[in-house]
Amino acid sequence: MNCQSCSGCFTGSSCSTKETATQDKTKFEDLLEKANSEPEEYQKEHSHVIPTVIVQLSKNVYASQTVLFKAYDLLERPQFIQLSKHLYDSKLTGEHIAWADEYVKGDIKQLLDILQQREERNKLLQYCDEQAEIYELFTNLPSGTVRRIGKTG
Secondary structure (H helix, E strand, C coil): CCCCCCCHHHHCCCCCCCCHHHHHHHHHHHHHHHHHHCCHHHHHHCCCHHHHHHHHHHCCCHHHHHHHHHHHHHCCHHHHHHHHHHHHHCCCCCHHHHHHHHHCCCCHHHHHHHHCCHHHHHHHHHHHHHHHHHHHHHCCCCCCCCCCCCCCC
């Protein structure tokens, strides 16, 4: 666990960090650290860490959950954790993961490669923002209802 000016561990108080984004990022990083440090025999039978990572990233969007489970099946565990970190850091969560998968036509390894390259990642983020606009248009949602993650939002 990483300390982010939290007095809770020793005082019984909750985390004193006021920024929710900082708290969420710390929790997610701790979750990835736990996933990375679990013994292999525990990972196979008893671990609930990877499903928790998937729920956190997908924000319970079924299409995104299926992409992440597919990624977990295709990638080695360290690669999956790396992909998860890149998705989180790029704010590719919820429905954006399904749109990212659409962008790479289901090629999870290509998605991981794109997330590691700034220029290509920016194109992916732009695509996801365009998909958000299309989604709003065809579901009659007000503009800006779906979160933007690229430079346009």
